[in-house]
Amino acid sequence: MRKVAVIGAGMTKFRHRMLETGRELSFEASRAALDSARMDIKNVDSVVLGSAPDAFDGLHMKGEYLLDGAGGSGKPYTRVYVGGGTGVFIPAAAWWHVASGVSDVVLAVGEEKMSPLQPHPQYAFWSIFDQFLERPLGVTLLWIFSLEMRRYMSVYGIKEEDIALVAVKNKGNAMDHPSAQLPMRITVDDVMKSEPICTPVKRLDVSPTSDGAAALVLASEDVARKYTDDPVWITGVGWNVDTTFWTNRDLCYPEYVEKAAMMAYKMAGISNPGKEIDFAEVYDPFDYKELHHMEGLQLAKRGEAPKMTREGVTQRDGDLPINPSGGLLGVGNPIAAAGVMKVAELFWQLRGEAGRRQVKKPVHRGLAQAWGDLMQVGTVVIMER
Amino acid sequence: MEYNPLFDGTYHLRPWVDSLPLEYKYSLGVAGKTFSEGLRRGKILASKCSRCNESRIPPSIYCVGCFGYSDGYVQVSETGTLYSFASRGDLVVAAVEFKGVKGLLFHRLVVSDRNKLEIGAPVRPVFVQEAIRKGDITDIDHFELAV
């Protein structure tokens, strides 16, 4: 396998509703990533694009629809899709294009425009539930996440206040992100008193729905060294998917995340992730999910991620900063774009270009993870400089 | 946006509304049909694999463990346990576990005193009257505490 570098990254602002179409958003992020790599579209051999359910847009063949905005016209072009896990899967799929020798330069684009669907983007998720067992009961994603959050709290004796600390941290971190949709200085009390959506889940436990796009430029070693003195390497990728029957797994521990992480750790030669990973962008569409995922990623022992959070370990100036970007809770959650934003944050942090978001300790190795669909997908990328 | 030379300096969205009427007629499938017939008779059926010595809900023609065909159906126990629950207003929803069966069943839960709810509590399905059952998941009206 060939070494694979990331040499550029770019993104649009994340907002509840954007004037730009999905194509225009894809273009703006792609153009910014190419500019940051000092490249043009003629340098790009192939394009990998990811976007989540077609139902948001009401456009069948969304991948093809977005093609020209993502720079894919007349090139080998692939749309990848693993639900909410898509964003981190995009660079993994782009990685295998370069690692295999198929392409020297790949543009990797994540796009999401959730706002078209009326009256609310959440309605798209009706169609992901089992048509016989679940839809007649009117189930929503928020209900099943509430079941999962309660199970997690109950098994380990975790308090809602400890979970709320994640929302406080991430929305606070997002104050320093120029693209952020929901940067906020809030307290645990604000989270606890926010509108109950489906107990135990409250308004401020949840990331917003968003429009946005983000993109990366991946290159082989020889190309990367021509364009930059400072390449960042992708040293591990992993993915794992379980059944859509969310009822058929442990709601307390994301085994599919563990398996995805183990695949990536093996590739990167990591045996002690808690010590060898310097910082991580962990998928946080809900505050409890950051904790859940830290445990699946072996960055915390089972049930102990809340304690690490309480002790400040996961703050930007802590020993293991988690979501220095501000995460989905703070920057926003345009699904596939949000995952790419996390990988872009690794790129900026590792190059020391994260500005006011830069974590305090020197960092050499970071991990990004996404999760999705019916609580069934784990995707992981590890980057090093 | 700021770098876009075509940006006209205003940010008014210009919406265009469209609606697509779509309707679907699904097949319950081989195992789903049996599960449906079970509900009509007031039973929750699991599929079993004797090679793996496992039963699963919802029933499936294949065993996820060994990827061979399942070899029959078994009725789950009359009483299950509460795996987790969530609530919104008057509505309580639950995931219910049955002894010796892999998989949970998602449904509504009706309780007189919500404060008494705890994970691990015994619960049982309450079926609607036989005459009005349709062979779908709402043949179970709700689950209740079995105490």
Ligand SMILES: [Zn+2]
């Ligand atoms: Zn079997």
